[in-house]
Amino acid sequence: MNKQTRYTFYARLAELDPNPTTELNYTTPFELLTAVLLSAQATDVGVNKATKILFPVANTPQGILALGKEGLESYINTIGLYRSKAKHLLETCRILIERHGGEVPRDRESLEALPGVGRKTANVVLNTAFGVPTIAVDTHIFRLGNRTGLAPGKDVRAVEDKLLKVTPKEFMLNAHHWLILHGRYICKARKPECWRCVVNDVCDYRSKQLTPPPGR
Incomplete structure (x- = not known):
């Protein structure tokens, strides 16, 4: 071509x-990061159903950590690989609080250092949340x-x-x-x-x- x-x-x-955009539902960079992390080997529709219930209860790193492993799993257990995703998300939340003031970082290196976040997820967050042409x-x-x-x-x-x-x-x-x-x-x-x-x-x-x- x-x-x-x-x-x-x-x-x-x-x-x-x-004006295209992601089909994942989110209102903040952290919600987007969470949704993308949960979407691996899952459909956007399935993720949206889970986050529709999860986000009104916990949509910050502090809120997710407060749920604990079993609490978080109870909200996302309809999503494939939910146990490993819950583990990664909780670890990610701890790092965001300890190293980034509870905010989602705007650089690739920091994003890819988060558990469960690879290059594809980092690209989605950089592009969709922060307007980076990736x-x-x-x-x-x-x-x-x-x-x-x-x-x-x-x-x-x-x-x-x-x-x-x-x-x-x-x-x-x-x-x-x-x-x-x-x-x-x-x-x-x-x-x-x-x-x-x-x-x-x-x-x-x-x-x-x-x-x-x-x-x-």
Whole structure:
């Protein structure tokens, strides 16, 4: 995919959704960090159901710590891997209080030093909470980057590096959201819905189905 084609790709996604954002519900950077930490190998819908109950009771590091392990687990036990996530979140809360005055840090190094927070989670928080032009590559974006030809790479870091290099500056801030939503709802893993894709004519995917299957 060349420079002009990439511009067209992003411009169409931007026209379709001028103000994209995460589907995780949050009101503060700490709530976002918590939601993203809980979302690993879980759906945003499932996380939102849990945090809808959790956040009115505890939405600060101090509040989460006050719940304790069993208390926190009782709010998030509908989410996969909830025991390990509760452990990581409690440890993260302790570090935030001890090292960062109870606030979510705004730099990658400090974020990635938190238990359960990897590069992808750090990118989401930096981008969504603090407006840093980063791109968090998950399975959807990894698939989309390779399938469409937008940013091919052998692993998620390679795709991230490629996207940071080739994404036009004016689209960088929202690129993560456009790509993940497109991958989640249109460019699906097993059956991409090419017939309703706004970028199907600039995509490199060779097995496009441009007419909907019967009943769609």
